[in-house]
Amino acid sequence: MKVLGIIPARYASTRFPAKPLADLGGQSMISRVFTQAAKSKSLSKIIVATDHPEIVEHVLAFGGNVCMTSENHASGTDRCYEVLLKEQEVFDYVINIQGDEPFIAPDQIDLLASLLDGATELATLLKKLETQEQLLNPNVVKVVVNESKEAIYFSRSPIPYWRGKETDWINQHTYYKHIGMYAYRSDVLKKITSLKVSSLEKAESLEQLRWLENGLKIKTAETTIETVGIDTPADLEHARHYLKSHHE
Numbered sequence: 001m002k003v004l005g006i007i008p009a010r011y012a013s014t015r016f017p018a019k020p021l022a023d024l025g026g027q028s029m030i031s032r033v034f035t036q037a038a039k040s041k042s043l044s045k046i047i048v049a050t051d052h053p054e055i056v057e058h059v060l061a062f063g064g065n066v067c068m069t070s071e072n073h074a075s076g077t078d079r080c081y082e083v084l085l086k087e088q089e090v091f092d093y094v095i096n097i098q099g100d101e102p103f104i105a106p107d108q109i110d111l112l113a114s115l116l117d118g119a120t121e122l123a124t125l126l127k128k129l130e131t132q133e134q135l136l137n138p139n140v141v142k143v144v145v146n147e148s149k150e151a152i153y154f155s156r157s158p159i160p161y162w163r164g165k166e167t168d169w170i171n172q173h174t175y176y177k178h179i180g181m182y183a184y185r186s187d188v189l190k191k192i193t194s195l196k197v198s199s200l201e202k203a204e205s206l207e208q209l210r211w212l213e214n215g216l217k218i219k220t221a222e223t224t225i226e227t228v229g230i231d232t233p234a235d236l237e238h239a240r241h242y243l244k245s246h247h248e
């Protein structure tokens with residue numbers, strides 16, 4: 001399978017403008033993501049997809065591939081499809097690698113790619129939730145899967161609801177958090193970008209619910225590696241401490 005890795009890197013962010021260029025231990029966040037992705041054994045090519053010339057210049061300066069895309073995309077998925085359309089090469093799959101997770105493990109990318117057999121429409125990763133605090137946090141997206149490890153539903157709420165237990169749900173059931181890295185079969189990527197926003201997607205503000213509502217199947221694989229996402233300047237400070245304690 002020929003797999004294209006795309007790293008969406010939007011410049012404008014309400015909570016953290018110019019986030020991809022933020023310094024993290026002497027290296028920009030987008031450079032760290034690109035470096036980690038380049039260690040994957042599964043990607044045929046890696047491209048940063050951005051909407052700002054400053055990011056284009058920066059990526060070219062550190063030797064990465066970059067594609068200028070529209071400012072008007074509603075999601076990283078839409079941005080990925082624009083890049084795929086502009087590519088001269090033909091790819092079987094696209095993997096959307098989050099541009100704000102500078103410590104993404106190459107093994108996680110390879111794990112996701114292991115699900116891509118031609119029949120797989122969409123794929124993503126999940127990780128076992130460890131604490132009640134995570135379970136109840138609406139910013140931690142939960143996912144429920146069937147016996148075939150296909151996603152049934154994603155939610156910001158703790159699901160399933162554990163009837164008869166007021167607390168300690170985490171010890172009654174195996175709950176999973178969603179790791180937001182996606183693989184799309186190329187023809188499916190074209191399809192999902194043309195679908196209308198769905199009612200469940202509006203309710204939860206989760207685009208993958210649109211795919212499920214339209215009958216698409218999302219395979220999952222379980223990772224044991226924790227991710228460190230950066231959404232705010234405070235998250236960046238946390239990541240700097242993480243880098244100092246784990247990588248120096």
